[in-house]
Amino acid sequence: MKLKTITILILILSNTILFGQNLKMEAYEFISKAQDTVKAELGTFYVLKDRTNSSQDSIKLSFIRFKSTNPNPGKPIVYLSGGPGGSGTGTAKGGRFELFMKLREVADVIAFDQRGTGMSDRLPNCKYYAEFLPEKPTDKAEYIQKTTENISKCLEFWELENVNLKAYNTTESAKDIDELRKVLNTDKISVWAISYGSHLAFEYTRLFEDNIDKMVLASLEGSDQTIKLPKNTETFVFQLAELAKDNYGSEQKYPDLKRKITEVHERIKKNPVTSSYDNRRGGRDIVGISNFELQSAIATFYLKNPEDSKRLPKIYTEMYNGDFTGIAADVLVLKRYIFNGIRPMPFAMDMQSGISGQRQKQIEEQIDECILGSSINFLLYEWMTNLEFPQLPKEFRDLKPNKVNALLLSGSLDGRTYLTSGMEIAKKFENGRHVIIENAGHDLYMQSPLIGDMVLDFFKGKELNVDRIVLEPTLFD
Known part of the structure; x- marks a missing residue:
């Protein structure tokens, strides 16, 4: 075997070890803003900072794993926060804490901090x-x-x-998610996201559609x-x-x-x-x-x-x-x-x-x-x-039709990512169900227990026979 070939194989092997088998897990006491305490795990791993060049610079990514309460858990559910700039671990501490806990009935729930956010390496x-x-x-x-x-x-x-700002883009972040899938040692993940998180999820769909089990996206921001x-x-x-x-x-x-x-x-x-x-x-x-x-x-x-x-x-x-x-x-x-x-x-x-x-x-x-x-x-x-x-x-920026099993949610009173935009996106999901939440806004997951229950039922694999949920309206001052 030629020396050049051997050198290339060594480089490939070393990168596999560095960026494919580097997961570190440790016990972590997770405390919500309301002082709810739950035993969890803190995970960290490293990815290449910029996959478009030959640099071997890496960045640390972090996540909190809430272990499933199901004896036969499904595919891990990965939460992608909005923003961009929102933190998955930070979101889990707030109003959605209850829903993070409920989804453990299905699978491990992963609060993921995208590159540059939360407990991951910051800029x-x-x-x-x-x-x-x-x-x-x-x-x-x-x-x-x-x-x-x-x-x-x-x-x-x-x-x-x-600081290599060009390394901070949605394509690199989508590839980070698939590295997360690999270190979790699973062939597929489910994705749960909102707002910019849905924008990131669309890129993950474009690049890794076959690696998605189920997907729940709210307040849709198209490609x-x-x-x-x-x-x-x-x-x-x-x-x-x-x-x-x-x-x-x-x-x-x-x-x-x-x-x-x-x-x-x-x-x-x-x-x-x-x-x-x-x-x-x-x-x-x-x-x-x-x-x-x-x-x-x-x-x-x-x-x-x-x-x-x-x-x-x-x-x-x-x-x-x-x-x-x-x-x-x-x-x-x-x-x-x-x-x-x-x-x-x-x-x-x-x-x-x-x-x-x-x-x-x-x-x-x-x-x-x-x-x-x-x-x-x-x-x-x-x-x-x-x-x-x-x-x-x-x-x-060209979202192609896909076959992902998806639940898509839009609020009729969302003044950030509009209902009409969500309806346009939903047409691309051949196996998707688009549910309109009347009188809900942008941050819709916790605006009614009905929404959280529907998300849970979807991840459990139950058939949904609803296209619209009507909430009580908020009166103008």
Whole structure:
């Protein structure tokens, strides 16, 4: 055997040992935010940081395994958190803890921390920030300029820190999941996910469909839906306005909300305002509000779930009457904490998921004509078009038909990943069932015990004969 061939075989063998047989498991006492305590296991393993080059740099990935209570457990259920940037182990500590515990009736439940999140290896935060004057109404152009300049500084900072941001993309993360499957020593896994977690699950489906047993996905973000369409956001806002007319029969009604919403934005577009509010320190903050800042505040704080959007008619009515006190605190949060910096993992993941040419054309046609512009995307769309940052190849954004046994869930009042988008995605799942949850929002898993019970039944293999669940509506303030 030639020396070159022997060398190659040694390299392959060493990589197999390093990246295929490196699982470490240890006993772990898991404590939820509500102080529930359960015995679990902490697992860690290593994967190649960037599989697209010859570097052997590795990163540590972590997960919590909740052992099944079933004497004959099924395939492990792997939870993928949203964001990007959410932590699976962090999610398990919160409101979904109960559902994590219930699913142990079926199989081991894995709270997985994707690369760059939770208990997995993290990236250093950038030390630079953009600054926006609180009292000045700041237009969109200035936000684009200052944030892109700040991002350029951050990219230089991460380069000096030897951070390979390009390694943090959804394709690499999907391959991490399959490495997890291998170290768990199982031929298949089941996937449980929400929001960006569904976006990641679609890429796992594209690459490893045959390795999936069952899949439950909620609040669906398609392969080419990282950037949301402005028209969908406008339609959703006006849907809320329509519901607020009668407000489900309550005494507080908003018969002319759509006109008021439109007029508020027309006024502030022409004449930005300055407002103030009492802060927690006992003082008073003065806040300038441009139309872009108002759009961004509404998209960020008032659309995600019914508990958020119930405040929308009241806040618009106040602004229509000239009172911007209620929105001022939200705008200040945007100026000081949301638009001023970026987190490396979410930034890199979203930027590389990218946007197709067709969708970009739709955005351009809609962005200036719709009530909230593209503010549902924060400034991600503008960064994609103003910064030279790599995007994954076009096949990544093309979700093909598949035969995965899937349960797909969409909330009718989800103001992040819209019902119409979910219906479009569901057509790709030939063996999928799409269930619409009326009056549910984005974070729908715990909005009714019926939803958790349905998820459990699906993973147990029970036949579901339901396409719609109707929850009690949340009344508008």
